[in-house]
Amino acid sequence: xxxxxxxxxxxxxxxxxxxxxxxxxxxxxxxxxxxxxxxxxxxxxxxxxxxxxxxxxxxxxxxxxxxxxxxxxxxxxxxxx
Numbered sequence: 001x002x003x004x005x006x007x008x009x010x011x012x013x014x015x016x017x018x019x020x021x022x023x024x025x026x027x028x029x030x031x032x033x034x035x036x037x038x039x040x041x042x043x044x045x046x047x048x049x050x051x052x053x054x055x056x057x058x059x060x061x062x063x064x065x066x067x068x069x070x071x072x073x074x075x076x077x078x079x080x081x
Contacts, residue, residue, distance in 0.1 A: 004029040005042070010061040012068075014051035021047045021075055022056075022063050046071040047078055 006027040011019035026043040046063075048071040056063045 010063055012049060012053045012057055012061065012063060013055040014049050014053055016051055020049040020051065022049060022061065022068065023047060024078055043081060045073050045078060047073055047075055
């Protein structure tokens with residue numbers, strides 16, 4: 001059967017004054033006869049930008065300063081995941 005994936009990226013504004021990746025989520029659609037809308041979370045990771053965050057864009061991203069405090073994963077690690 002065909003595979004369907006959904007990718008969502010959340011951004012923050014950094015000292016570059018442009019958006020940088022702060023969270024990436026990858027879902028895989030895995031329907032079953034009982035649950036045609038079932039999905040599995042393949043990846044859901046906060047990503048630490050290289051530059052200081054000026055605006056978390058919480059209104060749009062849902063990301064807060066508290067959420068990012070423990071983030072250590074860099075974009076390069078996500079790219080190879």
